[in-house]
């Protein structure tokens with residue numbers, strides 16, 4: 171078996187801070203490292219990210235590698251894979267974790283192949299087998315209809331990406347101490363074959379879907395873009411955000427950034443209201459972590475009723491207007 | 504321009520949860536009755552992406568699939584959409600591949616096809632949802648990769664690609680040859696025309712086995728796996744939906760709002 175020691179997580183920044191995903195990675199990474207009696211390290215890559223290293227320590231890291239380079243300013247596959255491959259070949263981690271984020275989805279597979287090791291993407295649970303000391307990786311498959319448990323027996327590192335919001339971060343501890351190492355990845359610009367040109371981001375008005383405490387989601391049964399105005403009204407009343415299952419996005423009724431699910435956004439609001447959507451497993455993958463789920467669907471057999479706590483069987487066109495009126499009244503009173 | 508597209512035959516991912524079953528011992532899905540397997544939806548979009556390039560600047564589109572003999576149907580479907588040729592990689596020793604052995608097998612077949620400027624795959628297969636094979640093929644062939652594309656344009660030996668991001672997209676430029684994976688934001692795949700179906704019916708789909716693609720037996724199927732599945736199971740879901748009922752929709756709606764107020768959600 172290949173040698174490997176320590177748990178390494180790949181951090182990400184969001185709005186000049188450590189991304190929530192990264193604190194979740196540090197939380198599970200700490201647990202795995204403690205179970206193995208090994209060290210937990212984090213790596214931060216970017217143009218200028220060193221300021222976040224202390225933060226990573228406060229959330230659980232023993233050691234933080236900081237790799238700064240103008241070539242890492244934007245995420246680009248070639249430069250990030252090269253930097254990570256060099257670091258991994260040098261420190262030989264036993265376990266390497268990333269978020270199932272835009273970056274993790276791209277970086278992890280390519281890096282796994284470069285390192286010649288196995289990777290399990292989109293894990294919901296990770297633990298150490300007490301006998302074999304292998305990392306047990308629980309991953310949903312078939313759109314979420316089934317779960318698989320996977321191990322990487324021979325090669326190192328054992329790699330996994332983790333679904334956002336599936337694991338808890340540690341409480342931030344200001345007295346935690348750790349080591350910060352500036353690491354030179356020795357990047358060679360001529361080996362970078364993908365060039366970043368520009369980012370085009372949609373402006374979000376109101377609460378961000380993935381941060382909202384209330385999420386109102388419309389499905390194919392909405393029938394067109396117009397009825398989404400009712401969902402927006404409802405979301406606004408409840409201080410929440412509007413999302414959609416995939417068909418309304420694919421049909422251009424709503425922006426594609428509204429998609430909730432396996433290949434869209436992960437939401438875990440206190441209240442989820444699903445309107446005129448069937449509750450396909452790939453959709454539920456993005457919202458089944460919601461505290462309370464409510465559904466309005468005209469088909470009593472719809473799968474969404476198997477996972478929600480409150481349901482109305484009926485036509486949304488008739489149910490929504492009196493529902494919105496009553497919510498308005500309750501909000502006032 | 505030569506484009507190679509890799510596609511996979513999978514159990515219909517739209518199979519309702521109630522009809523979904525697995526064989527825990529064999530660790531695989533039991534195909535639902537009356538729902539035939541399909542081309543993985545993102546792979547169909549990969550074919551569409553290739554055909555759009557073919558429409559705009561002319562290209563030869565070759566489609567590859569590793570799978571059972573039944574996958575010939577999926578390949579015929581891509582021919583009827585407008586692909587030029589297709590090859591099926593089928594051998595009992597390919598069975599039970601993981602992302603590593605699948606990427607190796609496809610990369611070997613791509614080397615056998617020879618000429619290519621671009622390889623296009625779906626962002627992830629709709630059965631195991633791993634999203635690794637595209638990047639793996641690129642790494643094995645030593646070419647750059649760009650994932651989750653929604654638009655591909657080519658110009659002077661380069662491709663300009665729009666990559667989907669959670670709040671929009673980014674534009675990147677990549678030198679060719681390159682591997683690109685596509686997402687549903689690319690748009691609907693075209694339907695096969697009657698003419699396309701007739702042309703596809705006349706074409707044969709050659710089958711390549713392990714020896715024919717020069718595959719190393721230690722790198723394919725079970726032997727080539729880097730990961731091992733210990734268990735496959737359907738999680739138990741507690742279903743305890745409280746259906747709100749009333750004389751009419753108005754009453755039901757009002758009751759729901761009151762209920763949500765009671766449990767302090769409104």
Ligand SMILES: Cc1cc2nc3c(=O)[nH]c(=O)nc-3n(C[C@H](O)[C@H](O)[C@H](O)COP(=O)(O)OP(=O)(O)OC[C@H]3O[C@@H](n4cnc5c(N)ncnc54)[C@H](O)[C@@H]3O)c2cc1C
Pocket residue numbers: 313388389390391392414415416417418429430431432433434435445446447448449450451452453456466467468469472484485486487516517544628629630
């Ligand atoms: C690999 C893969 C990834 C995917 N990723 C995602 C993803 O990230 N997110 C996602 O959402 N999907 C995803 N999908 C698609 C998913 O499988 C389903 O096709 C999709 O979620 C179905 O959307 P829907 O429920 O809105 O539509 P349908 O399944 O068509 O359901 C529409 C529902 O509306 C109800 N209805 C119709 N009219 C009314 C009315 N007037 N009043 C009340 N109810 C009404 C119907 O009873 C029906 O239940 C993915 C699929 C694959 C294969």
